[in-house]
Amino acid sequence: MLVLGIESSCDETAVAVVSVSQAKKRILSNVILSQNEKHEEYGGIVPEIAARSHLEHIHAIMRQAVNEAGISFDELDGIAATAGPGLIGGVIVGLMAGKAASLAYNTPFLAVNHLEGHALTVRLLGDVCFPYLLLLVSGGHTQLLIVRGVGKYSLLGSTLDDAAGEAFDKVAKMIGFGYPGAAKLEHTAKNGDSTRFVLPRPMAGRPNCDFSFSGLKTAVRNHYDSLVDSDSETKDLADLCASFQRAISETICDRSQRAINQYKKFYPEGNTFVLAGGVAANKYLCSKITNLANENDMVVKVPPSNLCTDNGAMIAWAGIEYLRLGKTSQLDFAPRPRWPLDESIKK
Amino acid sequence: MKVLGFDSVSSSCSVAILEDNKVSYSKVLRMERGHAESLVPMINEAVLTTCDNFSQIDVVGCTVGPGSFTGVRVGLSTAIGLSVSANKPLIGVTSFEVVAERIKMTKKQNEQLLVVVLETKRNDFFVQTFSVESRPLDQPSSIQATEFVEYLSSLKNPYNHILLAGDGVGRALGYVRDKPANLNLTLEEGYGGPQAWDITTLVKSKFESNQSFPIPKPLYLRQPDVTKQKV
Numbered sequence: 001m002l003v004l005g006i007e008s009s010c011d012e013t014a015v016a017v018v019s020v021s022q023a024k025k026r027i028l029s030n031v032i033l034s035q036n037e038k039h040e041e042y043g044g045i046v047p048e049i050a051a052r053s054h055l056e057h058i059h060a061i062m063r064q065a066v067n068e069a070g071i072s073f074d075e076l077d078g079i080a081a082t083a084g085p086g087l088i089g090g091v092i093v094g095l096m097a098g099k100a101a102s103l104a105y106n107t108p109f110l111a112v113n114h115l116e117g118h119a120l121t122v123r124l125l126g127d128v129c130f131p132y133l134l135l136l137v138s139g140g141h142t143q144l145l146i147v148r149g150v151g152k153y154s155l156l157g158s159t160l161d162d163a164a165g166e167a168f169d170k171v172a173k174m175i176g177f178g179y180p181g182a183a184k185l186e187h188t189a190k191n192g193d194s195t196r197f198v199l200p201r202p203m204a205g206r207p208n209c210d211f212s213f214s215g216l217k218t219a220v221r222n223h224y225d226s227l228v229d230s231d232s233e234t235k236d237l238a239d240l241c242a243s244f245q246r247a248i249s250e251t252i253c254d255r256s257q258r259a260i261n262q263y264k265k266f267y268p269e270g271n272t273f274v275l276a277g278g279v280a281a282n283k284y285l286c287s288k289i290t291n292l293a294n295e296n297d298m299v300v301k302v303p304p305s306n307l308c309t310d311n312g313a314m315i316a317w318a319g320i321e322y323l324r325l326g327k328t329s330q331l332d333f334a335p336r337p338r339w340p341l342d343e344s345i346k347k
Numbered sequence: 348m349k350v351l352g353f354d355s356v357s358s359s360c361s362v363a364i365l366e367d368n369k370v371s372y373s374k375v376l377r378m379e380r381g382h383a384e385s386l387v388p389m390i391n392e393a394v395l396t397t398c399d400n401f402s403q404i405d406v407v408g409c410t411v412g413p414g415s416f417t418g419v420r421v422g423l424s425t426a427i428g429l430s431v432s433a434n435k436p437l438i439g440v441t442s443f444e445v446v447a448e449r450i451k452m453t454k455k456q457n458e459q460l461l462v463v464v465l466e467t468k469r470n471d472f473f474v475q476t477f478s479v480e481s482r483p484l485d486q487p488s489s490i491q492a493t494e495f496v497e498y499l500s501s502l503k504n505p506y507n508h509i510l511l512a513g514d515g516v517g518r519a520l521g522y523v524r525d526k527p528a529n530l531n532l533t534l535e536e537g538y539g540g541p542q543a544w545d546i547t548t549l550v551k552s553k554f555e556s557n558q559s560f561p562i563p564k565p566l567y568l569r570q571p572d573v574t575k576q577k578v
Contacts, residue, residue: 041575042573042574042575046571046573048416048571048572048573049571049573051416051420052565052567052571054424055419055420055423055424055427055565056564058424058427059427059430059431059562062427062428062431062432063431073431073432088417089416089417089420092383092417092420092421092424093420093424094424095383096383096386096387096420096421096424096425096428097424097425097427097428097431098428099387099425099428100387100390100424100425100426100427100428100429100432101428101429101432103387103390103391103394103401103428103429104401104428104429104432104433105401105432105433106400106401330388331387331388331391332384332385332387332388333384334381334383334384335383
């Protein structure tokens with residue numbers, strides 16, 4: 001089974017080809033074009049600029065993915081494209097290109113929920129069985145879910161304001177690291193004292209599994225504003241980064257512990273904790289989550305960072321999961337800027 | 348030779364197929380939104396009505412704008428998906444060219460310039476002027492509605508007659524009351540925005556007169572609304 005996946009819901013134009021034969025799963029190509037530079041000067045992603053960039057590059061990325069995979073379009077068993085949630089202008093570009101390509105050879109079409117792409121990636125990489133607990137942390141989403149099966153999700157909690165990745169980027173921007181600055185923040189934090197600044201752990205101890213990061217962001221700003229220019233400026237920033245990274249990671253761990261409790265209540269035998277989304281590339285958070293899971297006798301599965309950030313392979317894989325169940329989508333599938341994972345998926 | 352043409356940048360969604368020199372299929376659906384849902388099934392129906400399968404289509408053409416940004420993206424990304432996957436030449440035409448093509452076909456443009464006026468749903472119009480031979484005389488541009496008469500008066504016009512066509516004509520009328528007395532306007536209101544059957548004939552002639560077919564670029568005629576962050 002050979003499936004092409006298209007992803008264009010945020011600021012990456014990505015196309016990949018994934019194959020499955022018997023039990024062997026292979027990523028034959030995984031082409032990603034990031035638009036970071038185009039949005040840098042605006043301090044965040046500008047939807048119209050993102051959409052225009054997707055349209056400008058989609059043809060070249062599609063061609064490259066197919067060429068690198070060494071296949072042609074008429075060999076494909078399915079064409080999968082992100083249909084949402086995300087920035088509508090970009091979603092439209094990938095979705096329409098995917099629907100059109102599927103028309104050309106009458107290839108089955110699969111409209112994929114972007115979040116489901118992240119949620120199922122671990123099954124592309126290994127044999128991970130349902131049900132598993134999923135912490136999805138990215139620039140646009142922060143959710144805890146029980147993945148009961150393909151298309152079967154129980155949402156335990158999500159963010160009330162910023163997504164975790166958004167909080168990282170906004171704090172990085174606030175302290176002068178520019179956009180996107182999350183990676184620089186993580187790097188700077190390595191040399192910092194994470195106990196120096198007292199920061200809140202928003203929502204910690206609450207009975208639900210929801211997140212909130214706006215108060216934490218404000219607290220960082222207050223500390224930052226009170227820093228005086230001095231010789232120890234570099235040290236101050238490193239300490240602030242380390243304190244913030246620790247605070248947000250511990251907050252996420254507190255919420256995750258709640259989710260583990262609920263998951264174990266439904267599935268006492270369940271022992272898989274999956275970490276996915278772009279923020280999963282943060283090594284500090286990753287080690288904190290690993291410790292937490294181990295304390296709860298759970299195994300942590302984290303895709304490699306190039307499959308945690310947005311990519312086409314995860315969309316192709318989600319397409320394969322549906323195709324194996326005999327489910328396909330119609331060519332009139334509408335782009336969905338909002339598309340909760342736990343909603344029953346209309347195919 | 349079979350040409351598939353479609354448009355989704357205006358207040359309709361249209362698909363047509365030209366076989367040799369005859370439009371053998373044409374469908375137009377009026378819609379303000381919903382192009383992303385309708386377009387691909389409409390193309391599918393057009394192909395299945397006129398061919399055994401898509402491989403029998405020789406050329407794909409679509410409007411690249413100007414029009415609604417969403418419409419431009421819907422149409423062009425669909426065309427790109429078809430062209431890249433099936434390895435078919437893709438030819439983009441502007442909304443102006445398509446309206447000018449229609450006027451040329453109807454032979455209504457005698458001794459007058461043609462100004463194509465397209466709706467922007469804002470305080471401006473998209474405009475471009477064509478000679479009697481359907482040759483563009485200026486670059487496509489957007490002008491403020493209040494500057495419309497000024498634009499018309501500034502044209503080098505040997506005839507003192509101008510034919511206005513396009514889906515912006517109705518609204519533009521409200522701005523031409525104070526026009527100079529020597530400027531005579533004829534209005535072609537019946538024909539609105541670009542339609543697929545005209546796209547196919549235009550695309551066919553471009554296909555026959557060109558050797559290479561790079562992926563066409565969208566024509567937005569407006570920068571994204573953004574401000575740079577304060578330093």
